[in-house]
Amino acid sequence: MxxxxxxxxxxxxxxxxxxxxxxxxxxxxxxxxxxxxxxxxxxxxxxxxxxxxxxxxxxxxxxxxxxxxxxxxxxxxxxxxxxxxxxxxxxxxxxxxxxxGLFRYSLISKKKAIDEIIRAATFLAERKIGALIVFERNIDLENYTEGCVKLNAEISLELLISIFIPQTPLHDGAVIIRDQEVVSARCFLPLTINPNIPKNIGTRHRAGIGISEETDAVALIVSEERGEISLAVDGKLFRDLDPLTLRKKLIEVLEIEKPDFIGKLKNKLFGKKKWKK
Known part of the structure; x- marks a missing residue:
């Protein structure tokens, strides 16, 4: 010994x-x-x-x-x-x-990018303009960008609004976000086949749920009928989110603010906050 x-x-x-x-x-x-x-x-x-x-x-x-x-x-x-x-x-x-570069910081922070997206979603929701924004996480969405319009542009309020304005060439389909860039627009996603989805859920919501079922992506959906903002995560739909709740949810699921040791211990002991569907 x-x-x-x-x-x-x-x-x-x-x-x-x-x-x-x-x-x-x-x-x-x-x-x-x-x-x-x-x-x-x-x-x-x-x-x-x-x-x-x-x-x-x-x-x-x-x-x-x-x-x-x-x-x-x-x-x-x-x-x-x-x-x-x-x-x-x-x-x-x-x-x-x-x-x-390997360690180069992006031009804008992740939180600023999220704020730009939320402002755009709120603008569109107030005017009942439909939108579908998909956030890539760990699973690459390259297969879903085939046939899309490549943009590779920095996220901005003006860009997102101009994409989803009706009668424009790119307003149909989804926008895919990777890191802090709008990678592609006019993307068409697989629809969910979950029979438990309510009948009043439209194609845009079904596409958002579908991509969140097949991958770990997160989909933000703006309803053109009800003017509400929803979030699809892991096949679940969180509906009618206000901007503050939406921001907290996005920061959580996209792990923009990773919890420190105390935060992780708190999550294990008391569990994460439950979000209303």
């Missing part, structure tokens, strides 16, 4: 500041790579590669010569296969890195 403690102390003493920096840099790179890939087609491919690796290890253990030969030859060209398979993700990642 004493020898084990001495061995552990010896290892700790041998750790240099360079080793700590090295580990932190590698951990940060791995974190951002996983954060970038999770929820995309590349994540599914990565899982498939892990399954193939497991089969190869089993073949090694059980001494299956044919499977070993196949995988031994496959790994020799594996780097080229990975480049071809992950080509879209690599290209998109390098493009983002070139545009924004």
């Amino acid at each position: 004493f020898d084990s403690i001495q061995w552990l102390i010896g290892i700790i003493k041998s750790i240099r500041i360079n080793d700590i920096i090295d580990i932190l840099i590698v951990a940060t790179i791995i974190y951002y790579l996983l954060k970038f890939i999770i929820g995309t087609r590349g994540w599914q491919i990565l899982i498939g590669l892990f399954i193939l690796l497991s089969i190869w290890l089993v073949a090694k253990i059980l001494h299956l010569p044919t499977i070993e030969w196949i995988f031994d030859n496959l790994w020799s060209i594996g780097i080229f296969i990975l480049i071809v398979v992950f080509q879209p993700e690599i290209r998109r990642g390098l493009a983002k890195l070139g545009e924004r």
